[in-house]
Amino acid sequence: MALYIGVSEAISPLPTITLSQLTSTLGAQLRGDGALCIGGMASLDQASEQQLSFCTSSRDQERLQHTRAGAVLLTDQLAPLCNTACIIVDDVRLAYAKASQHFSPTLPPPSVHASAVIDPTAQLADSAHVGPLCHIAAGAFIGERAVLESGAIIGCDSHIDDDCHIGPHAVICHGCQLGKRTSIGSGSVIGGDGFGFAWVNAERRWEKIAQLGRVLIGDDVEIGSLSTIDRGALDDTTIGNGVKIDNQVHLGHGVQVGDHCAFAGNTTVAGSTRFGSWCRIGGGAIINGHLDIGAGASITGSSSVMRDIPERATVGSVIPASDMRKWLRTTTLLPRLQDLFRRVSTIEQRSQSR
Amino acid sequence: MALYIGVSEAISPLPTITLSQLTSTLGAQLRGDGALCIGGMASLDQASEQQLSFCTSSRDQERLQHTRAGAVLLTDQLAPLCNTACIIVDDVRLAYAKASQHFSPTLPPPSVHASAVIDPTAQLADSAHVGPLCHIAAGAFIGERAVLESGAIIGCDSHIDDDCHIGPHAVICHGCQLGKRTSIGSGSVIGGDGFGFAWVNAERRWEKIAQLGRVLIGDDVEIGSLSTIDRGALDDTTIGNGVKIDNQVHLGHGVQVGDHCAFAGNTTVAGSTRFGSWCRIGGGAIINGHLDIGAGASITGSSSVMRDIPERATVGSVIPASDMRKWLRTTTLLPRLQDLFRRVSTIEQRSQSR
């Protein structure tokens, strides 16, 4: 009874690559049989003989010696410890990143699923892929090779540039713009209304402030699952190029994020805060509104930011968890700190007056 | 191949309004050319000659003097500093809120999209708008002028009253009720199961407690994107009139929220906590279950509430982030506080005994 589509939209089997091809792609040096076919990656412990692994530290020496991986990415310092084929590189983590990309599922071919709903005034590149049950509203633009996964919603007059990837059930609200090669994770909402109300004192109630700005996102941005970036109240919310945002992050209305910032999971940023480029924000941080966070600043996870932060500063207010019974006793002392400072001052004065 | 609908569902061009119309709507006083047409709003820096701006503080004096805005909302005190048309009001922020509403996208016309799935036993007002790929389940009620955006899901026997607005992919679970003019943001889930389990000690496992209550939401409530309000375990979860809830907020089962409370982003409230009216909760607050939060109480963002809070109290436990190296040293001292209190007592006793 359901809408079975005649041709399966299966993803292709994982691609394979020979060690010599891979080594040449990475601009690296190979020790071992270049004809070996590699079909995926795994950790040193889990890798099979058809898989590539990597080793970044001599602390993993034992795991390296016992790995059954077909080949291992490592530096020339670690190569002597390895009993299997080696791809020798300078920056192992970067080589791992580049190698891993060979083994992601291939992108779906250009096509528009019969169940997708597309307004006749939307512009859709022929090379785009629109999955089942997507909705593309009036005036929206979808660029070359863009991929919209099942259930993605693209609002009126929004702009999705070339090679973007919109995850299942992601929502891009009206008028928002995404640059090239930008990826939005499953269920994330770009351009929902910001949280803006005026207090009506006479009636003791809130009056809504219409959220008239947009969200403008640069190139090469990646946003995880179930994150929210609110549209500006007046001026636009802006996300620079190369910014990486994890899951369940919330950026309020009018936030401005410089290029190549990274926000870990569950971070909350209130409205109108500005980040310079290359900031790094740890998971669960809460950042107040209307602040200036200098370029290159680091905010430790679990911290609460209530003041401007200078460039390249590293700030935090996290308290590491410890035995709960002892910690509860400590928390009962905190309100008595002011008194303790006074008592110590009194003692000092007395001792001086002697 | 996709389901192209013959008539575009484009949103209308932004409405314009003359300065004299706007001034009269706001019950304000105009200084300048009442015939000027305004087509939107922007900040003092960004506004063009067809846009309205606003100025709330003499600290923005310089920006006010240089603005190119067609007109500015301000108090009569600031009016002499303004070189363009002025709309003079008592409460600038409230006037801004009311003015902004003229420039939001107009609501879509009454219509039901061909791709929506509507159970024959659902009741749907003729003036309602049902967007593409919505699902309205059996026994649900959708009131006059209600708007369901793409992919909204309305569960069995739920009640969506007049003039409600349900965002894209929002989910209203079975039996839940929304009052008039209530708005639910994109992807939010109203009435999911609460987190309730009994510990089965003999088998060292959890047994599910079926969540039999509902969520009842009042009039004029606004809930942002990706928030969750769980259904009651037994008695209903209730949200009063005029309550405003930001993105990614979680209210547990059986929570009761009084009228006109406001919850900022990423707040978490455990089950059965009761809020009096007019409470204000800052972003990222964590509030324990089974507490009484008095009317008019304020909870500072990033704070953890573990006890009842009296009416009109302002409480918090946030620590502002500071230089991380110094802060880490401070955290190593916290477990030694109890010892420090003892040492100071010892010194005091010794000094008294002399």
Added chain:
Amino acid sequence: MALYIGVSEAISPLPTITLSQLTSTLGAQLRGDGALCIGGMASLDQASEQQLSFCTSSRDQERLQHTRAGAVLLTDQLAPLCNTACIIVDDVRLAYAKASQHFSPTLPPPSVHASAVIDPTAQLADSAHVGPLCHIAAGAFIGERAVLESGAIIGCDSHIDDDCHIGPHAVICHGCQLGKRTSIGSGSVIGGDGFGFAWVNAERRWEKIAQLGRVLIGDDVEIGSLSTIDRGALDDTTIGNGVKIDNQVHLGHGVQVGDHCAFAGNTTVAGSTRFGSWCRIGGGAIINGHLDIGAGASITGSSSVMRDIPERATVGSVIPASDMRKWLRTTTLLPRLQDLFRRVSTIEQRSQSR
């Protein structure tokens, strides 16, 4: 105009059960009229004569004496205080859990909605229920009596075992596996990409690490609304049997969760952390990556975990909110703690040298 389905998919009226049937199901002892028909549950205050309630503590003595409930679950100690029918059990909360399950809405019948999109290579048990606007991708497997609610998306080659329940708009990404009787709440995303990037120092930008692992979830797991569990970077993210996860929880790539752990709302766990069985994590906890959390450990809500935790330990770093003006003064003293420790040492040395 919309896709009205001829036969209503209404949920059945709530089931009723006689007191004697219910008592026998619970293996309990009845005091009162076994023929009484019970049609639901409510709290002592709210219950009607057709409803069951429960009482766990003598603190509720007064509410128990005045309840209008048709019957009350309680221990034999509390039975003398009860003026209505009693079902006498040893573990009231467990009996409540089991009784509550009689009154949940019945599961929808086997059927596939006409608007669902199912790839021809997907395998779907005849007894499964697929709601409106679901998408089941190529190679996916849906087991016996599985229920997919409206808008659920099941990715390529994923495996949904018997009796699973997938909530509205939930997304199971490609290759992920769910055991038997596992339930995923509305809008949750299982198997989105983890947050993995290599820093390209020469170009001062991030390079994506493809996320090649899967998410493997055991039997009898329950996950709430809008939670995210990321796929492994290389090795799989794994969730054991009987694990319970609340709303808006985020588990990063490669996290391993032992059997019967419970995570309360809004908890964030960074990548590769391992939990032994029976851990309990309070709401809003932030847990660093690459940690070992011992079996049976408890992490207090609102706490930040930065080190391994031994088995059965209870840890925390929450600070209870208190009067904000006084608390702010306390926070200004924290950076001066190191100095205070020094001052006290100086006083001690002086006093010793006398």
